[in-house]
Amino acid sequence: MKAFSRIMLLVLVMTLVFGSVRVAHARIYHPYGFDTHYRQIYCQPAEEADFTEHCRVPILMYHEIGEPFTEHTELFVDPDNFERQMEYLVEHDYNTVSMAELAAHWLESEPLPSNPIVITFDDGFLGNYTKAFPVMKKLELTATIYVVEELIGSERYLNDSMLSEMLEAGFELGHHTKTHRELSNIPVNELEAEVKCSRDRLEDRFDVCIDTIAYPYGSYNEAVLEAVSGADYATGVTIEEGFASEEQGMLTLNRIAVLRSDGLEGFSEKLESRNDNEVKVNYCGQKRGLVPGR
């Protein structure tokens, strides 16, 4: 009986010790809300980091979370799969960062938390709020929403109050142009209206700074990059497949498309394929092979 009590005591002590270690770990790696810890814990000090390796960051590209309502079914991730994918990120100690934080890391050597990842949603679909946002809020993850100015508030898309609520919760607003046209196929004199004027209006409308853009259909060329650079964007994301790194060019960063057929298995495989990331800067406009956005 004495031995039994000792064992029980040992179990109790172990539970208390390891339980508190787990809590401490969770606090340290919290994506936000525990600023002091968060800012102090990095995977490596910036000056010692292997810059190329250290800076390779996955930027996930989602579109809609929900049942498909267009022929591009791959762009509609099943809500249960989405939840499992988000849980996978938490279980594997990923920390969501914004495109602005990524830019600050690359341009000004601002440190990032360990295992940084950017989650992006293109087009501003309604399910980003109704399906994705509750899951992400619960898990304390954040994302960047690339919105099309003319689609905000229309059927199946986010409206102003939904977007404001997400921004309040730490989400980042990105630009996906005024009308969602293929930028490399429009007259050069219309580029400013698509990438700058519309962005300026959105900044006023939501009272935020927008310095990241996603090219509709992944379509860009030199004139587009010139317009984007002239509008002072810090980052631009493409639909080139792979991990993002600084050498790709700040305005032509790769992303990892998360598709309906991926489920959890395909999702984790993509995240674990860190070594396949080839440096590609593509000025030819249309992305080869991948399904177009929207």
Ligand SMILES: [Zn+2]
């Ligand atoms: Zn799009």
